Structure formats: structure tokens, C-alpha cells
Amino acid sequence: MFKNFCDDVVMSMLPHLNSFQLNTLKSTLEILCSKHMTEANKLDDNNSENEGKIVLSKFIQAKKLEGCSSKTLTYYENTITKMLSTLEKPPKHIDTSDLRQYLNEYQEKNNASRVSVDNIRRILSSFFSWLEDEDYIIKSPVRRIHKVKSAKVVKEVFSDEQVEILKDNCNSLRDKAIVELLCSSGMRVGELVNLNRNDINLVERECVVLGKGNKERVVYFDARAKLAIEGYLQTRTDDNPALFTHAHNNDQRLQIGGVEKMLRRMGALLNINKVHPHKFRRTLATSAIDKGMPIEQVQHLLGHQKIDTTLHYAMVKQHNVKHAHRKFIS
Structure with missing residues (x-):
């Protein structure tokens, strides 16, 4: 121009x-x-x-x-x-x-x-x-x-034996409570470290967590987790509201990196592959669906907005597919 x-x-x-x-x-x-x-x-x-x-x-x-x-x-x-x-x-x-x-x-x-x-x-x-x-x-x-x-990659989950080995080889009451809570609740590691003592209802074995999108939901844990949490809290003499604190300083809330580091160290010592917080969540979802828990309830338990996300966590065990085939088709 x-x-x-x-x-x-x-x-x-x-x-x-x-x-x-x-x-x-x-x-x-x-x-x-x-x-x-x-x-x-x-x-x-x-x-x-x-x-x-x-x-x-x-x-x-x-x-x-x-x-x-x-x-x-x-x-x-x-x-x-x-x-x-x-x-x-x-x-x-x-x-x-x-x-x-x-x-x-x-x-x-x-x-x-x-x-x-x-x-x-x-x-x-x-x-x-x-x-x-x-x-x-x-x-x-x-x-x-x-x-x-x-x-589609089938991601690893813990075997029943690996879960028991991890539970039995924790270095402290705090680590024991963390592992038991991750195993039975399926909560995210970010939700775990943000928990306060008053979020836990030990009588009902439930707690309120703040999930993604700042959405609150109730998650549940078993009797072993309850006993582990009670045992850990009895050792605490501080007034920090955080449920889990730093291993050497109860004045500091435990961070995500601290949980990941602790679990990696356990995995290396016990020769268990890829020990990280999210693997506990995936294991719980897979086990729940495999045992017949309705997918909608698993979705609510994990705090997923879409059910497709829940299905990504589920890996149906092959021997159960074989059993179902013989029961319903053969």
C-alpha cells in the first residue's frame, strides 16, 4: 500500500x-x-x-x-x-x-x-x-x-499384602495415623494436611474435608484409623489446631511435601514400588468398585464432580471378571 x-x-x-x-x-x-x-x-x-x-x-x-x-x-x-x-x-x-x-x-x-x-x-x-x-x-x-x-494405561494399586506391610512398618504414631487414614478414607493428600483436630469425629469415624473448588464433603475411616489417630493425638501436648504436624516441630502444620517424602522413604526401605499418597486413593476406589460398591457412591466418597473421573480410578481385577463370566454367561 x-x-x-x-x-x-x-x-x-x-x-x-x-x-x-x-x-x-x-x-x-x-x-x-x-x-x-x-x-x-x-x-x-x-x-x-x-x-x-x-x-x-x-x-x-x-x-x-x-x-x-x-x-x-x-x-x-x-x-x-x-x-x-x-x-x-x-x-x-x-x-x-x-x-x-x-x-x-x-x-x-x-x-x-x-x-x-x-x-x-x-x-x-x-x-x-x-x-x-x-x-x-x-x-x-x-x-x-x-x-x-x-x-489407556492401567495404573498400579497396592496389593493387600503391601497395604499391611506399610501399616506395620511406620516409624511413628503420626506416620501410622497418616497411612491408616489414607488407606481407609481415600482422601486427597491436600485434604489430609489441611485437616484440623476439630474436623475429626472419632465417635462416628468421619471427618469434614475441603476438596477441590472449596467444596466440603464428609469422608469416613475405619476403626484401625480411629485408634491410630487417638494414639497419635495422645502424644501431642501442643495447642496447634492442625491434625498432623511436622515430625520435629508441632508448631508447624505438616505439608504435602512432608507426606510424600515420608511415603517415598517407606517405599524405598520396604522395597515397594511407587509409594505415594494418590496410590492409596486409587487403591481404595479400585477395591470398593471391585467389591460391589455402587459407582455413584464411590464418586461421592472421592469427591468427583463427574463420574467419568471416578471410572479412571477403577481397575476391576481379572479374576473377578472370570468369575462373573462363569456365573452369568457360562
Whole structure:
């Protein structure tokens, strides 16, 4: 556009200027046009960046209002910010081909798994669907990008023998109470470390935990966990409201990292593979479903919003499939 403008000016001045003057005019116009074009491009880039930041901020506010945790919000914000900075376009100008190319390049550059790429796709889908709902865009460009298929991996659970070995080899009454509570309640490790003493009802063998999205629910534990918790609390002389405290300082609440470190150390000493808090939760879900507990009740027990999430935790034992086949089909 600017080149055509320069040529038109030079042509219109042909009758009035000599060759030297025309060349000088042309050179000057080209320099000035190039300068203005660069400034215009910078302005567009700045507007694009600011526009992306504004709508992303509003999206994060909406998700915060919906009850998403700070960790989830940070993950959303970082993922979307990286996409916007890579594409260098305002959200309303991003189309399906842009996102397909972005996801492909992300996978290649980072050697990312299909599961990781699909997680990014889901976050982008949530973002652009929100933009569509807010009438910022006409149609989400992620609609035509389907779920990334990945191989289903059967994740490990503890065997009955491994559970008993872990319970019998705890180094302290605190560790014993933690293992017993994880085994019988199926709570998340984040829920466990946030428990206070007054959250525990030892008579009813239940406690109130604050789950994802700041949703409270009641979880239950067995008699062995009750006795372990009572034994541990009898050793406490501090007034810290936290149910579990640091091993060497009762003034400090136990953190997630402390639980994970303790369990890893136990696993290494007992030669048990992959001992971590979430494995207890998966083991409980698998065992409950395998023994006939209705999936809806397992869903409520684990605090899952969608039943599909609960099914991911369940691994039906093969010998029970064989028994059921003989009972109902053979």
C-alpha cells in the first residue's frame, strides 16, 4: 500500500521536478513510509497483546468465581498466555488452523505426551468457549479439534499384602495415623494436611474435608484409623489446631511435601514400588468398585464432580471378571 502511494506521488510530480529531485523525493518517501509502516505494525502488535491480556484476565476472573483453585487458575493463565504470545494474534483472529499448528509444534518442540497435549486442548477449549458465550467471538475455533487419543494405561494399586506391610512398618504414631487414614478414607493428600483436630469425629469415624473448588464433603475411616489417630493425638501436648504436624516441630502444620517424602522413604526401605499418597486413593476406589460398591457412591466418597473421573480410578481385577463370566454367561 505504501509503495503504491510513493509511486503515485513521484508520478504526479514528474512535470514539476528534474530527475535528481524526483530520485530524492522517492528515496525520502520510501524512508518515511517504511518508518510509519514499522510504527503501525508495532501499534497493532501492542493492541493485540493488550487485547489478549484483557480477555484472559476476565476469563480467569470468571473461573475464580466458579470456584477454581489458585493452582488451577495459574495453570490456565500460563497455558493460555503461552499460546497467545506464540501466535501473536488477538483471540478473535485466531482460527482452527492456528491452534492445530500450535499444538503440533508444542508437541514436537517439547516432546510432550498425547495426554499433555490434550490437557492444553481442553484448556484452550474452555477459554474459547467462554469467549463464544460472552459474544466476544462468533464460534470457538477449538470445536473442530477433537480429543487427542492416547493409550489407556492401567495404573498400579497396592496389593493387600503391601497395604499391611506399610501399616506395620511406620516409624511413628503420626506416620501410622497418616497411612491408616489414607488407606481407609481415600482422601486427597491436600485434604489430609489441611485437616484440623476439630474436623475429626472419632465417635462416628468421619471427618469434614475441603476438596477441590472449596467444596466440603464428609469422608469416613475405619476403626484401625480411629485408634491410630487417638494414639497419635495422645502424644501431642501442643495447642496447634492442625491434625498432623511436622515430625520435629508441632508448631508447624505438616505439608504435602512432608507426606510424600515420608511415603517415598517407606517405599524405598520396604522395597515397594511407587509409594505415594494418590496410590492409596486409587487403591481404595479400585477395591470398593471391585467389591460391589455402587459407582455413584464411590464418586461421592472421592469427591468427583463427574463420574467419568471416578471410572479412571477403577481397575476391576481379572479374576473377578472370570468369575462373573462363569456365573452369568457360562
